[in-house]
Amino acid sequence: VAFSTADRVAVRAMVDDLVASLRGHGASAGGGVTRLVYSQAWAAAMAEIEGWLGSAGLEVRVDAAGSRFGRLAGERPQVVMSGSHVDSVVGGGAYDGALGVAMAACAVRWLRETAGRPRLTLEVLANCEEESSRFACNFWGSRAMLGLIRPGECDLLRDADGVTIGEAMSALGLVPDRIAEARRDDVCAYVEPHIEQGPLLERLGLTIGVVDRVVGVRQLRFELRGEAGHAGTIPMAARRDALTGAAELVLAGEALARDLGQPAVATVGALRVEPGGANQVPGRVDLTVDFRHVDERVLAGMEEELRRRAAALAAARGLELSVEPRLGQRAVDLDGRLCALLEASCRRAGVRWQRMPSHAGHDAQLLATRWPSAMLFLPCAGGRSHRPDERADMDDVVRGVEVLALTLHELAYEA
Ligand code: HGY
Ligand code: MN
Ligand code: MN
Numbered sequence: 001v002a003f004s005t006a007d008r009v010a011v012r013a014m015v016d017d018l019v020a021s022l023r024g025h026g027a028s029a030g031g032g033v034t035r036l037v038y039s040q041a042w043a044a045a046m047a048e049i050e051g052w053l054g055s056a057g058l059e060v061r062v063d064a065a066g067s068r069f070g071r072l073a074g075e076r077p078q079v080v081m082s083g084s085h086v087d088s089v090v091g092g093g094a095y096d097g098a099l100g101v102a103m104a105a106c107a108v109r110w111l112r113e114t115a116g117r118p119r120l121t122l123e124v125l126a127n128c129e130e131e132s133s134r135f136a137c138n139f140w141g142s143r144a145m146l147g148l149i150r151p152g153e154c155d156l157l158r159d160a161d162g163v164t165i166g167e168a169m170s171a172l173g174l175v176p177d178r179i180a181e182a183r184r185d186d187v188c189a190y191v192e193p194h195i196e197q198g199p200l201l202e203r204l205g206l207t208i209g210v211v212d213r214v215v216g217v218r219q220l221r222f223e224l225r226g227e228a229g230h231a232g233t234i235p236m237a238a239r240r241d242a243l244t245g246a247a248e249l250v251l252a253g254e255a256l257a258r259d260l261g262q263p264a265v266a267t268v269g270a271l272r273v274e275p276g277g278a279n280q281v282p283g284r285v286d287l288t289v290d291f292r293h294v295d296e297r298v299l300a301g302m303e304e305e306l307r308r309r310a311a312a313l314a315a316a317r318g319l320e321l322s323v324e325p326r327l328g329q330r331a332v333d334l335d336g337r338l339c340a341l342l343e344a345s346c347r348r349a350g351v352r353w354q355r356m357p358s359h360a361g362h363d364a365q366l367l368a369t370r371w372p373s374a375m376l377f378l379p380c381a382g383g384r385s386h387r388p389d390e391r392a393d394m395d396d397v398v399r400g401v402e403v404l405a406l407t408l409h410e411l412a413y414e415a
Helices: 005-022 040-055 098-115 141-145 165-171 177-181 202-205 242-260 296-318 336-349 362-367 394-410
Strands: 059-062 070-074 077-084 120-127 189-193 206-216 216-225 266-274 284-293 320-329 353-358 373-377
Touching: 005 040, 005 098, 005 394, 040 059, 040 070, 040 098, 040 120, 070 098, 077 098, 077 353, 098 120, 098 189, 098 394, 120 189, 120 394, 141 177, 165 177, 165 394, 189 320, 189 336, 189 362, 189 394, 202 206, 202 353, 206 336, 206 362, 206 394, 216 296, 242 266, 242 284, 242 296, 284 296, 296 320, 336 353, 336 373, 336 394, 353 373, 362 373, 373 394
Parallel strands: 077 120, 077 189, 189 373, 206 353
Antiparallel strands: 059 070, 070 120, 206 373, 216 284, 216 320, 266 284
């Protein structure tokens, strides 16, 4: 099989159309997207995706966590899966996740029309949740597929408004008590197309990144409690100011990552101050430190050092401290055989590529613990992502669909 010029034109129009229509679900200020799991915008996006998958001639299924699948039944039940996530961060872009779903849908549609019934079964995945942007659910859709959601979790995880993830699921007609039914053991390969979310491919003028390793990511939630009070009448020496303590912790995280050097990173993107008045000494602060490294040992060392520095500054400032993990996934190597297949497809498609690590977290790093998984990256403008002006070039996207389709063909037709 090979893409004709007509195929490229058709695929470009189709992906462009799918991405454009998805970005309408959860459109936020400045052209961005806020599509949080189990929100109305998310439900509308999933309904739209069901329509695409149906019109592509695929059998549409919804699992107990709300993920959607477009299935092209093969002679055998083993599943070759490709796709990405439908949820977004707050004020994110239109390509993170959504582009991968659109590319996988187009690739499988093309294969159905060009190569007919596969030997192994092909499935497009529209994963319900990856970002942990509404609930601290740590790759909810993938954990559901792996049967890793713990009993009672649906009643524990709450969003900023206090709504549990179980309530949010029930509001859409899903049944939280049945989430264990999402577990599956029939997948033999997973390939996720995604934008790089970094500057490397664009800087090197390459079309495809074959991802061979995904960074380990951890988030710790720190709560500092001091003493609230009047900004004018409490002498500085008598204060237990939770926010100045938190500020010291924020800078400690930055210094830790800087001292370690690339690829170590540490970020505090979320911080809440109480009571929050300009003339009130902060009594309570909670913040989350997101930190990453490709080497698990270094990542563990970063966690130890962060906890140690937090305890030390809290003691010195008379603050109470509590720390709890918010999410975490290990650094993993992706599947060597799938990477080689992706590279062979790049050669056949005549595109320039290179192997590279992912410094963003992805479902593939968790799914890889259960079945062979790989990712193909596309350049994104200026490496910008998790912001409204995130953008991928459609010429690159079309080549990506071609590389993906050739790889899925190797896996599902030539198996
Ligand atoms: O945070 C990440 O790397 C991913 O976007 N969830
Ligand atoms: Mn993301
Ligand atoms: Mn993503």
